[in-house]
Amino acid sequence: MPRDNSMMGHNQKFEIPKEMGAWVLNDPNNITIKKKPVPEPKEGEVLLKIDAVAICATDLEIMSHGLPAMINGELPFNKNFTFGHEAMGTVVKLGEGVHEFKPGDRVCVEIHAGCSRCEMCRKGWYTSCLNYSFTDRGHKANGFTTDGAFAEYMTNRTQTLVKVPDGMSDEEATLCVTAGTSMYTLDVMGGLYAGQTIVITGPGPIGLCAVGVASALGAEVILTGTRDNRLEIGKKLGAAHVINVKKEDAVKKVKELTGGIGAHYVLECSGAENAINDASSMIRRGGKIGLAAFPSKPVTVDIANLVRNNAYIFATRGEGKSACHRAMALMAQKRFDAKLIHTHTFPMKDLETGLKYTKERIEDAIKVVVRNDQKLA
Incomplete structure (x- = not known):
């Protein structure tokens, strides 16, 4: 639901309980609500009251296979761990030294806060932090290496807000x-110029957001998929x-639409087995391929075709280099309507239902959101 903070006022005072309800991992595909202490924001952090969280396919992977980071090399299932990472909420308490935000501010959160001291973090590539999963070295990733957003409260560093x-x-x-993830891949590929052609393969949440972002940046977008x-x-x-x-040969059709030359870019968001090979046949010589999807198993790639065409491949993880800020700017300016991608909403107490809708694509669910409108425990 829309909220107008200008009517609410900022720098409000909030009553914060000592305990909160939070969804936690148990065994594979088994989650329950438990009580946890409300976390205390450290220096440079804020405490958020979680208002809404979008469900990601990665949440399903975490439930079934454990944490992708395998925290410090430990077992894949971390008992009592709270997952969830595509969140927004209200700032309710400031840690020491925070001046950029006030209680009452509404914010969405990036997943990754790197260690801020390794080579990659210093370059702004914090989703590729060399200390990934080592929380004692300063790394933090919501719902991956530190407790996430399927809870009533969560702490976040200011640089992720x-x-x-x-x-x-x-x-x-x-x-x-989601929009920031697609923006980041475009950035890593070198960015788009107005009038260039990009093929986006796979109309899932990231692919559809990529359509919105790329078209807002002035590209001619070709979208491929299986669902009309x-x-x-x-x-x-x-x-x-x-x-x-x-219904159509996608490679042949792309060549037809581009005068036989091929597209400047392909952004692969499907994870399909032959997607990279199709992409290498869709781009023009010297074209670029961005990989934003995870194939379910190793794939065979025609390297010779990539070499012949002087093609470039860029693989990205997450939403790095502050891409979320620019994606939000496009959304705020209504350059594309992200609301089209949101299809279902459930109370956070019904998280298991939301996960089921996401996994089984019930009613063709694309992006399912759970709202934190009542106490979990």
């Missing part, structure tokens, strides 16, 4: 990280052309 504009709904704000209704959403988000790969 993006202010939510007045009037933007909580649900739309949760999509900032999602391709139609892609059109509403700015795709100039859509291709149902079950």
Whole structure:
């Protein structure tokens, strides 16, 4: 729901309980609500009251296979761990030294806060922190290496916070990280120039956000996928052309749409087995391929075709280099309608239902959001 902070006032005082309800991992695919202490914000951190969290496919992977970071090399399941990472909330308490935010500010949160001292973090590549998962060295990733957002409260460092504009709904704000992830891949590929052509493969949440971001930046977007209704959403988000790969040869159609030369870029968001090989046949010589999806198993890639075409491949993790701030700017300016990607909302108490809708794509769920409107425990 939209909220207007101008009517609420900032720097409010909030009553903060000592305990909160939080969803925690137990055994594979088994989660329960437990009571936990409300965390205390450290220096440079704020305490957030979680308002809404979008469910990510990675949450399903964490439930079934454990934490992808394998915290400090430990067992894949960390009992009592709270997951969830695509969150927004309200600042309710400031840690020492925080001056950028005030109680009452609405913010969405980036997942990753690097250690800030390794070579990668110093370059701004904090999603590739060389101290990833070592919390004693300063690394933090919500819902991956430190407790996440499927809870009533969470602490965050100020560098991970993006202010939510007045009037933007909580649900739309949760999509900032998804849009930021696609923005980051475009950045790593070198950025887009208006008028260039990009093929986006896979109309899932990241792929559809990528359509919105790329079209807002002036690119001619070609979206490929298998579901006509999602391709139609892609059109509403700015795709100039859509291709149902079950009905047309996508490579042939892209070549046709680009005068036989191929696209400048392909942003791969499907994770399909042959996606990289298709991408290498869709780009023009010297073109660039960005990988933002995780194939479910190792794939065979035609390296010779990449070499012949002087192609470049860029793989990215997460939402680095403050891409979320620029994605939020596009959303705030209504350069694309991220609300089209949000399909279902449930109370956070019904998280298991939301996860089921996401996993089984019930009612063609794309982005499912859980709201924290009542106490969990």
